[in-house]
Amino acid sequence: IERxxxxxxxxxxxxxxxxxxxGRIEAKGYTLAELKKVDASRELLEQHYEEHVGKPFYExxxxxxxxxxxxxxxxxxxxxxxxxxxxxxxxxxxxAAPGTIRGDFGRDWGLKVQQxxxxxxxxxxxxxxxxxxxxxx
Ligand code: ATP
Numbered sequence: 651i652e653r654x655x656x657x658x659x660x661x662x663x664x665x666x667x668x669x670x671x672x673g674r675i676e677a678k679g680y681t682l683a684e685l686k687k688v689d690a691s692r693e694l695l696e697q698h699y700e701e702h703v704g705k706p707f708y709e710x711x712x713x714x715x716x717x718x719x720x721x722x723x724x725x726x727x728x729x730x731x732x733x734x735x736x737x738x739x740x741x742x743x744x745x746a747a748p749g750t751i752r753g754d755f756g757r758d759w760g761l762k763v764q765q766x767x768x769x770x771x772x773x774x775x776x777x778x779x780x781x782x783x784x785x786x787x
Contacts (some may be wrong), residue, residue, distance in 0.1 A: 653683065653724050654731045655780040657769040659720035663687070665729040667755055668721050671768060674751060677727055678737055684724040684785055690715060697783050710762035722784045731777055741766060 656675065658668050675681060690698075702708045725734060741744030743756025743766045752766045759765055771777035776785050 652730050653726050653728050654771045654777045656723045658721035661765040662767040663719050680725040680727040680730050683726045688720050688722050714763045727741050738768050
């Protein structure tokens, strides 16, 4: 069965939206397989975001992800990778479609990094890679 890594970023946790976000994913029909709250280390985040090294938002992104706890989850289901990304909405929360997680709960706060509430793996290979990083145990 297909699996994806979902992160509720520090903005989502700080705004007490973890339950609402997880509820939407479950309501769509995906199954929660693993769940934990994590104070991520810089090392873990550098592994997770290695593809973005050198981009202008890389350092602000890592700092943002270090700013508070993150909720890490594994969800399962047929085509869950594609399904979660559709549910999350596009990267920029200002213009993400209403009805999506980012579109309904997010906006631009005038910061260097887009605080957009969630992360979801973008392929089977990245899901496998990211699950290893966040759920080593
Ligand atoms: P995907 O990995 O499929 O592209 P994503 O929507 O999470 O999905 P990424 O391009 O991976 O976006 O970027 C990772 C994160 O970096 C984003 O979720 C966002 O928080 C931040 N980010 C991306 N692009 C920008 C940008 N141009 N300016 C500020 N922050 C950005």
